[in-house]
Amino acid sequence: MRANLRAAGIPAREEDIERVVAEGIADRAVVFRALLGAAGDDCIPDFLSGWSLAGPGADGEGRGAAGAAAGPPQTATPSPSVARAQPEPARWPSTIAELAPLVRAGAVSPVELTEQALTRIEEDDGRANAFQLVLAEEALAAARRAQDEVAGGGWRGPLHGIPVAVKDLLAMKDTVTTSGSKVFADHVSDHDAAAVERLRAAGAVIVGKTRLSEFAYWPGSTNPHYGPTPNPRDPTRDAGGSSSGSAAAVAGGMVYAALGTDTGGSIRIPAALCGVVGLKPTFGRASLHGCMALAWSLDHVGPLARSVEDAALVLAAIAGPDPRDPRTRSAPLLAMAGSPGDPTEGLRGLHADLPGVRVGVPRDLHLAAPLQDAAARSWVRANRALEQAGATLVEVDLDEIHLLRQVAVLTLGVEAAAHHTPLLRAHYDDYGEFSRGRLVAAFTFSARDFLGAQRLRHWIRRRWDAACRHVDLLSLPCQPGVAPLLDMPASTDLTNLFNALGWPAISVPCGEGAHGLPLAVQLVAKPWNEATLVRAARAVEA
Numbered sequence: 001m002r003a004n005l006r007a008a009g010i011p012a013r014e015e016d017i018e019r020v021v022a023e024g025i026a027d028r029a030v031v032f033r034a035l036l037g038a039a040g041d042d043c044i045p046d047f048l049s050g051w052s053l054a055g056p057g058a059d060g061e062g063r064g065a066a067g068a069a070a071g072p073p074q075t076a077t078p079s080p081s082v083a084r085a086q087p088e089p090a091r092w093p094s095t096i097a098e099l100a101p102l103v104r105a106g107a108v109s110p111v112e113l114t115e116q117a118l119t120r121i122e123e124d125d126g127r128a129n130a131f132q133l134v135l136a137e138e139a140l141a142a143a144r145r146a147q148d149e150v151a152g153g154g155w156r157g158p159l160h161g162i163p164v165a166v167k168d169l170l171a172m173k174d175t176v177t178t179s180g181s182k183v184f185a186d187h188v189s190d191h192d193a194a195a196v197e198r199l200r201a202a203g204a205v206i207v208g209k210t211r212l213s214e215f216a217y218w219p220g221s222t223n224p225h226y227g228p229t230p231n232p233r234d235p236t237r238d239a240g241g242s243s244s245g246s247a248a249a250v251a252g253g254m255v256y257a258a259l260g261t262d263t264g265g266s267i268r269i270p271a272a273l274c275g276v277v278g279l280k281p282t283f284g285r286a287s288l289h290g291c292m293a294l295a296w297s298l299d300h301v302g303p304l305a306r307s308v309e310d311a312a313l314v315l316a317a318i319a320g321p322d323p324r325d326p327r328t329r330s331a332p333l334l335a336m337a338g339s340p341g342d343p344t345e346g347l348r349g350l351h352a353d354l355p356g357v358r359v360g361v362p363r364d365l366h367l368a369a370p371l372q373d374a375a376a377r378s379w380v381r382a383n384r385a386l387e388q389a390g391a392t393l394v395e396v397d398l399d400e401i402h403l404l405r406q407v408a409v410l411t412l413g414v415e416a417a418a419h420h421t422p423l424l425r426a427h428y429d430d431y432g433e434f435s436r437g438r439l440v441a442a443f444t445f446s447a448r449d450f451l452g453a454q455r456l457r458h459w460i461r462r463r464w465d466a467a468c469r470h471v472d473l474l475s476l477p478c479q480p481g482v483a484p485l486l487d488m489p490a491s492t493d494l495t496n497l498f499n500a501l502g503w504p505a506i507s508v509p510c511g512e513g514a515h516g517l518p519l520a521v522q523l524v525a526k527p528w529n530e531a532t533l534v535r536a537a538r539a540v541e542a
Contacts, residue, residue, distance in 0.1 A: 001017060001020070001021075001026055001215060001440070001441075001443050001444045002520045003084065003372060004444075004446075005017075005440065005443050006236060008421050008424075008425070008443065009421075009425050009486060010421065010424045010425055010428065010443075012428070012440050013045055013428075013430050013454040016433075016436060016437055016440050017440060019333040019437055020437055020441045020444075021029070022421060022439055023302065023437075025437075025438075025441040025444070025492070026235055026444045027213060028102075028406075028409070028410070028441075028444065029445050029446075029449060030397060031406075031445040031447065031450075032406055032410055032449060033452070034307065034443075034452070035319050035403055035406060035456070036358040036452040036455075036456060038295065038400075038403060038459070039458065043171075045451055045454035045455050045457075045458060046297075046454045046455070046458040046461060047297065047454055049242055049425045049471035058393075059423060059488045063465070065170060067244030069403075069408075072290055074420065076251075078537065082178070083321055083531075085105065088448035092113075093532055093542070094306060095158065095256070095306050095307045095309065095310050096158055096162050096256050096257060096305070096306075096307075096309075096313055096314075096442075097158065097307065097309045097310055099113075099162065099256070100158035100159075100160075100162075100395070101435035102153075102493075103150060103161045103162070104150060104155045104160075104161060104376035106150065106151060108155075108434035109147055109161075110143040110144075110146040110147045110150070110160075110161025110205060111140065111143045111144055111147050111463070112163075112478075113143070113161065113162065113205075114139050114142075114143035114164075114205050114316070115140070115143075115209065116310050117124055117139075117207050117470070117512075118128070118134070118136050118139065118140075118207060119206065119257055119501040120248075120252075120253060120254045121134055121254050123209065124252060124254065125129030125254070126234065126290070126445060127230070127235065127467065128229065128230065128248050128252050128254070129211060129226075129227055129228065129229045129230065129245070129248075129256065130182075130206045130210055130211055130229055130239075130244075130246075130247075130248040130249040131165070131209065131210055131211065131243040131245060131249065132168040132178060132208075132209045132210060132211050132212075132272050133168065133176060133208055133209040134176065134207065134208040134328075135206065135207060135208050135209075136296065137203050137329060138208075139163070139207040139208070140205075140507065141204065141537070142200075142205045142206070142232060143161060143163075143205045143476065144320070145235055146161035146203050146205060146300060147161065149203065154346055155203075156201075156203040156204065157317070158202075158232055158313045158368070159199065159201055159202040159203055159204040159313065159314065159317055160202065161204075161205060162203075162204055162205060162206070162256050163204075163205045163207045163255050163256060163538045164199060164205065164206055164207070164209050164255050164257045164258060164259075164314070165206065165207055165210050165245075165246060165249050165254070165255045165257075165258040165259070166193075166195070166199070166205045166206060166208065166209055166210065166246075166258065166259040167209070167210050167211060167216075167243050167245065167258070167259055167260050167261055167471040168180060168209040168210060168211065168245070168260060168290055168303070168381035169212060169213055169261050169292045170196055170209075170261075170290060170291050170292075171191055171192060171193045171196070171290040171291070172188035172189055172192055172193070172196050173189055173190060173191055173192050174188065174189070174190075174211065175188065175189060175209065176188055176189075176252040177189045177209070177292070178209070178226075179212075179214075179215055179216070179292040179539070180212040180213055180215060180216065180225070180226065180242070181214050181215055181225065181430070182225045182427075182430045182431075182432075183423055183427045183430045183431070185225070186291075191290060192391075193288075193289060193290025193291050194286075194287035194288070194290055194322050194324065194325065195259055195286060195287065195290075195291070195301050195318045196259075196290065198317055198318045198320075199259070199314075199317060199318065201317075202317040204278060204317070207254075207255060207319075209224060209528075210221065210243070210244075210245025210246045210249055210258055211229050211244055211245030211248075211446075212241065212242045212243060212245060212246075212378075213242040213244065213435075214431070214434070214435045214437055215292070215294065215316045215416075215420070216241075216242035216261060216263065216266060216292075216294050217242070217416060217438060217439075218241050218434060218489060219239050219240065219241050219264065219265060219266065219484075219489045219490045219492050220238050220240060220241045220242075220243075220244070220433065220487065220488060220489040220490055221239045221240065221241045221270075221487075222238075222241070222489075223261060223432070223434065223486045224432030224433065224434070225370070225410060227249050228244075228487050229241075229244040229245055230248075230484055230486055230487075231248070231273060231274060231483045231504070232248055232274055233251075233274070233275065233483075233515075233516065233518065234515060234517060235486070235514075236275070236485060236486055237273075237482070237483040237484065237485060237486060237515075238273065238484050238485065238486045238487060238488055238489075238490070238491045238500070238515060239270050239273060239274055239483070240269040240270030240271075240272070240273035240318075240483065241270060241278050241489075241490070242260075242261070242263075242271065242276065243258075243260025243261060243262070243266050243267050243270050243271075243278075243304065243428075244270050244336060245258075246258035246260040246267075246270070247260070247271055247278070247304050248257065248270075248274060248442060250274070250276045250304050250306060251275055251276050256269070256305070256310065256313045257303055257304065257305040257306070257310055257327055258304050258305075259301060259303060259304075259314075259318070260278065260301070260303070260304050260361055261288075261291060261294075261299060261300065261301050261302075261494075262278075262280040262300045262301075262302060262499065263294045263295050263297075263298045263299050263412060263499055264298065264408060264409075264492040264495060264496035265478075265490075265492045265496055265499070266303060267279065267280050267300070267302050267303075267507075268280055268478055268496060268505060268506070268507035268520075268522060269479065269490045269491075269496050269507075269541050270304070270490075270510075271478075271493070271507045272478040272507045272519070273479065273482070273483040273490060273517075273518065273520075273521065273522075274436055274478050274483075274518065274523075275509045275518030276306060276509065277303075277304065277305050277306070277307060277308050277310070277311045277506065277507065277509070277537070277541075278302070278303075278304045278311070278384040278506065278507040279302045279303050279304075279305075279312070279315055279504075279505075279506045279507075279530075279534075280300045280302050280498070280499075280504060280506070281302050281319065281504050281530055282331070282502060282503065282527045282528050282529075282530065283300060283499075283502030283527075284328050284329040284331070284502070285300075285315075285329065285331065285379025285414035285504070285528070285530070286300070286301050286302065286318045286319050286320070286326075287301075287317070287318075287320075287322030287324065287325040287326050287328050288322075288327065289322055289325045292453065293415075293419050294360040294383040294415075294416055294419070295411060295412045295415035295419075296327075296410060296419070297411060297414055298408065298412055298413055298499040298539055299302075299473070300416070300499065301318065302315060302318075303315055304347040304519075306542050307541065308506070308508065308537045308538045308539075309433065309534075311506070311534070312530075312534045324358070324391055324421040325518045329528075331528045332528070333481070337436055341374055344526065348471035351535065351538070352389050352535070352538050352542045353389055353390055353539075354386060354389040354391040354535065354536060354539055356389040356390075357386075357387050357390070357472050357473065358391065358392045358394050358470060358471040358472050358473075359383070359391045359392065359393050359394065359471060359473045359474070359475050359523075359530065359536070360392075360394050360396035360467075360468055360471035360473065361383060361393050361394065361396065361474075361475050362395075362396055362397075362398045362401070362473045362474070362476060363395050363396070363397055364387075364398075364401075365401065365476065365477075365494065366399075366401040366402045366492075366495075367498075368479060368493075369480065369491060370421060371477060371480050371481070372480060372482070372513060372515065373483035374481070374482070374511070374512075374513035374516075375448045375477050375479065375480055375482075375513065375519055376478070377482050377511070378510045378513070378519040378520070378521060379475070379476070379510075379521055380542045381475045381510060381511060381522040382475060382508070382510045383475055385539055385540045386475065386536060386539055386540065388539075389536075389539035391473075391539070393475075394469050394470070394471050396468065396471060396474070398407070398467060400460045400463055400464070400466060403460060403494075403541075404457075404460050404497050404500055405493060405497065406453075407456050407457045407460070408412075408492075408497065408499060408500040409454045409494035409496070410445060410449065410453045411438075411450070411453055411457070411472055412452070412496070413438065413441065413445065413501065414442050414445050414449075414450045414499050416438075416439060416442060417442035417443060418440050419437050424436075424439060449495065451540075452537040457500055460500075460501075461501060464501065468526065469475060472525065472526070472529070472530065472532055473523055473524060473525050473526075473533065473536055474517040474524040475521060475523055475524075476494050476521070476522045476524070477494055477520075477521060477522060477523070478494060478495065478507040478521060478522035479491060479494065479519075479520065480493070480522040481513060481514075481519075482513040482514055482515070482519065483517050483518075483525060487497055495519040495522070498524055502527060502528065503524050503525065503526060503527060504524070504525050504527070504528075504533050505522055505523065505525075505533075505535055506522070506523050506528050506534065506537045507520045507521075507522050508520055508521055508522075508523065508537045508540045508541055509541070510540060521540055523536050523537055523540070
């Protein structure tokens with residue numbers, strides 16, 4: 001570790017190195033090298049496999065979608081646990097899908113919606129600490145433009161005139177993008193991130209940028225520079241991370257949806273802990289241009305929202321290939337209404353019927369500690385809902401879960417350290433103790449370790465492709481229990497698996513645990529099959 005840090009020119013303090021060693025983090029390299037034999041000598045690194053270009057579900061439909069009976073779109077109804085977190089005026093619906101036709105008809109004003117959002121932020125954010133930056137003047141100007149466009153017959157789709165927020169990891173022209181750090185506390189972006197461009201093109205009103213853990217490198221809200229974000233249900237509990245502010249802003253009723261990023265669960269974890277929906281799309285579904293990287297091969301951008309349908313609508317707005325991000329692919333877009341050439345509300349075919357859909361339920365989650373009882377019951381309830389919607393549950397063996405977790409952790413650490421090396425050289429003391437320690441620890445690993453992890457990643461991908469050949473979805477808990485105490489991290493054990501594979505996954509509220517805190521189930525689909533994923537999520541939600 002010391003030799004690698006010296007070679008990189010990073011002025012690491014001896015006490016930081018000793019802390020990493022004392023915590024046993026450096027031992028991971030030794031443990032990992034013992035695991036590499038599982039892949040065999042003939043396995044290529046994952047980045048050579050071309051997995052994202054084809055494979056099961058690459059047509060964007062899949063067996064479940066093809067076998068499902070057609071039905072009319074239905075408006076998603078948020079679960080009671082979500083609805084309680086977002087008190088709205090009685091005259092206004094609580095979801096984008098319900099609001100969109102009213103905005104289009106002129107019955108609800110984008111200016112009124114935006115004024116209400118800004119008022120709520122002003123009243124509540126002193127406690128919530130969900131926003132890094134509030135853009136009141138810009139938001140009101142955008143709302144007035146949206147109102148004039150809609151009145152003139154220029155309605156752009158379901159997001160037109162709707163107040164939303166974006167994680168402060170995404171660039172917005174002429175605004176400070178801190179990435180949750182002191183290093184970029186005064187960094188003014190000179191461009192919009194691709195996802196921000198697409199929100200603007202859809203007519204959404206961006207009211208501000210939300211808090212995150214430092215450089216998004218922590219599955220909790222802890223931030224040494226800007227403070228933690230309490231859970232909207234219980235301020236002694238954490239909102240989760242790293243998209244903590246986005247989850248709290250949606251759950252607290254400040255905005256109707258928000259963008260987050262997800263490298264090991266950073267959309268799904270805070271969504272689960274705060275009782276909202278969080279959708280991580282297929283790797284390459286949405287462009288990361290203009291988003292501060294954490295780990296190039298694990299990063300995703302996606303929505304947090306009040307309902308499954310709302311999350312799907314936001315994803316439809318930001319999805320699609322982008323020549324500025326070579327990770328994106330020309331996969332079929334989701335069948336979302338309101339897309340160009342289809343000026344209607346809602347999501348086509350978002351019904352809760354799942355005939356012919358087979359849902360894989362892992363026999364063993366290989367967790368170090370068992371699920372909390374309430375989380376286990378929540379998972380059973382979700383699976384029962386899928387069965388009642390017509391799906392068939394099938395037990396599957398995913399015995400490599402523990403190996404894939406290690407691959408995800410090593411890949412994240414090495415890619416993050418590579419990205420941050422120039423910044424660590426120049427700004428070592430500006431990093432908080434925790435993120436600095438994690439980055440220093442990554443220098444324990446060698447290039448051989450990293451390549452070994454990518455070979456193991458590909459080997460597991462092949463085995464899971466085979467294990468899931470006869471299922472359309474997987475069902476797992478999202479978290480082993482309810483939100484931890486404030487400033488404590490959540491678990492990535494059930495989420496980082498699908499960053500390593502790049503498969504789409506969604507966290508859906510499913511009941512409550514201790515102290516009335518939210519619980520959630522996680523559904524996972526094969527690459528490019530978000531259509532079946534959101535339909536199944538709708539069945540759980542309904």
